[in-house]
Amino acid sequence: MSSSSLASAVVEQPFPAVPEEPEVQLGDLTAIRSLIRSQLVPKVLDVDIKAEYPQDFMRALGAAGGFRGAAAPAFGGNGLGMRHVVEVMEAVSEECLSTGFLVWCQTACARYIQLSGNDELKASILPRILSGEVLAGTGLSNTVKSCDTIEDFRLSARRVEGGYLINGVLPWVSNLGADHVFATGCPVQDEDGKLVFVLVDCDQPGFKLLDCARFIGLDGTRTLACHFKESFVPDDRVLAHPEESDEYVKRIKPGMIHAQMGMGLGLIDACCKLMQQSNKSHSHVNQYLDDQVGDIETVLAGARESVYEIADELSAGTGAERILEILKLRLAGGELSVRAAHAAMLHQGAKGYLVRNPAQRRLREAYFVAIVTPATKHLRREIARIESGERCDGM
Structure with a gap:
């Protein structure tokens, strides 16, 4: 996907572009x-x-x-x-x-x-x-879905001296613990539907974490329910006040969605390796399956190129004008994840059911890529809205 035919982005650069020859840095x-x-x-x-x-x-x-x-x-x-x-x-x-x-x-x-x-x-x-x-976690799933009128806001905020009081319950937020933090956003009373975005300390007064039900996959992600009862968030923990929230959303939304492609790329690559492994002994029968490893690898290579290209643009602060392309690429990532995991399971056959065989785990993981916010149905709805000319200025 080339960026040459796209309009220039309207988002100001949030931080300097990647240097051409960076010094030796952490992250090799x-x-x-x-x-x-x-x-x-x-x-x-x-x-x-x-x-x-x-x-x-x-x-x-x-x-x-x-x-x-x-x-x-x-x-x-x-x-x-x-x-x-x-x-x-x-x-x-x-x-x-x-x-x-x-x-x-x-x-x-x-x-x-x-x-x-x-x-x-x-x-x-x-x-x-x-x-x-x-x-740190990110508690914006409900925020995203509520802004897109898929579900109701589960949190509400009230402006008080020096900050905001927040009430409500977020049922599932991941990567949490007593000494962790997470970001979330919710509407503010008497602010005409405008949102406040805050950074929450998990040990702050009026806030508590509760265990969720067990999941069949992704259960090691420390996903907990977040309960707010008159929980005070001071101004020094605010990421965007109501009057700033519209522009803030435009800055964070493209990268928030696009970065999820890292999960899909890694999963699909792993599924290709499972198919290659099975073909060492069963290529004579695997050849009759609909999806062959070469089919998946070809699509994966094209997707990876597009993901990296857009990621480079996001590093320079652009991205708002490519939101439709980002949504379509993210949708394709979820769909290809499920397709690749399905093919890997069929290639592995009965042994794919073994507890230690990664094929069944990859299948469960693939559905997560397709379901995590924004889910397949959410993405398709937003793509249809944008293509029909409906403005989508929220999350």
């Missing part, structure tokens, strides 16, 4: 892949079967620079930009999509702070998130 992909092999691969079954939260790996990945592409060097970033974020997520998801999703949560929250007007947060907590010292 060779070192990160070595870390994945040594610290994540041995724990994948525990994450999937025992719902073990890979906290130690996440902190080690942060220390190795795995999150630093999400922000500018002035705030602890490495200057490698969104493409680096996607590449790290891709490498992690190739082994474990649960952990790849946690990487998305961490880097998405970092980017929300980077793109806010809150310089205090950028200087104080953003470097700690990028280093993995502080782990």
Whole structure:
């Protein structure tokens, strides 16, 4: 997908473009892949079967620079930009999509702070998130779906002196813990439907975390329910006040959605490897299946090229004018994930049902790529709305 035919973007550059010849920086992909092999691969079954939260790996990945592409060097970033974020997520998801999703949560929250007007947060907590010292979630699923009139807002805010009081319940927010933070957004009373976006400390008064029901997949992502009861968020934890929220959404939405492609790319690549593995002994019968590994690999190569190209643009601060293209690419990523996992399961055959065989795990993970906000049906609805000429200025 070439950008030459597209109109220039209207979003101002939030941080400097990627330097052509960066200095040696944290985040070397060779070192990160070595870390994945040594610290994540041995724990994948525990994450999937025992719902073990890979906290130690996440902190080690942060220390190795795995999150630093999400922000500018002035705030602890490495200057490698969104493409680096996607590449790290891709490498992690190739082994474990649960952990790849946690990487998305961490880097998405970092980017929300980077793109806010809150310089205090950028200087104080953003470097700690990028280093993995502080782990972070993103509670914008309900915000996104509510702005697109798919469901009602579950939170509400009230302006008080020095900040906002928030009430309500978010049922599922991931990458959380007592010492974690996460970003969310909700409407403010008497502000004509305008939203406030805030960074929540999980140990703040009036807030508590509660366990959710067990999931058949992605259960090691520390996904918890978030209860707010007159929980005060001070102004120094605000990412965007109501009068700033429209422009803030335009800055964060393209990258928030596009970065999820790192999960899909890694998963699809892993499914291709499963198909290749099966073909070593069963190519004589696998050849009769509808999807062959070459079919999937060809589509994957084209998707990866498009993802990296747009990621490079997002690093320079553009993206709002490509939102339709981003939505279509994200939709294709979810659909190809399910197609690739289905093909891998059929290639593996009965042994794909074994607990230790990754084929059945990849199938469960693939449905997550297609269901996580924005889900397949959500994406198709928004694409149809934009193509019909309906304005989609919200999340």
